[in-house]
Each structure stands twice: as C-alpha cells, then as structure tokens.
Amino acid sequence: MRTISSGRADTWREGEGRTVLLMPGISAYVFRYKGQMRAFLNRCTHMGGPIELVDGKCVCRWHEAEFDVTTGERLDGGSAPLEAIVVKQIGEALALEWSIPNDPFSV
DSSP: OEEEEEEEGGGOOTTOEEEEEEETTEEEEEEEETTEEEEEESSOTTTOOOEEEETTEEEETTTOOEEETTTOOBTTSOSOOOOBOEEEEETTEEEEEEOOOSSGGGO
C-alpha cells in the first residue's frame, strides 16, 4: 500500500476534479462530489482513456463512457468498473491509498 499526498482538503470545491500522479505513467482522478472526496484510477476500463467528472458522472474523455461516481460501475453495463482508490483525510491533508500492481504495465 502506498500513500500519496494530494493537497489540503479545504482547497477542493464541490464538483472539482484533479489528476494526481500515483507513479510515473499512472494517475488517479480525485474529486469532491456531494461533499465527499472520491478517487478512481484515471483510466477508463473500456479503452484506457482518462476520466473526468461531468454532470454527476465520471466520463471517459475519449469515447464518453459513463461511470457511477460512487461505485465506479459503468452506467450502460458495458466494461468493468473503474478501480476505486481510498481517500483519507489526515488533519487538513488528503491522502490516497493505492496498492502498486505487481506489473504496473498491466494497469
């Protein structure tokens, strides 16, 4: 398990998302939704494209696949769900907890 700092909790506005580097070539998409901080691996499970928060859904920027912001499940039932990443608040700071894969090139 690896913990990555992602800034102070009070700097995130409702609906705001940011890309946070987990390791070279692999990032998380972190966002505030309905007051809760959430994060997913920044990789669509269909084509590998980056995701963003749009109208209360996580959406692939490449082909517009839509995923549930709370579960990561694809809304049309297509490909696998997004990989959730644990977001913890430690004092005023946010930390992401993520397990480094055995083969980071397979992510």
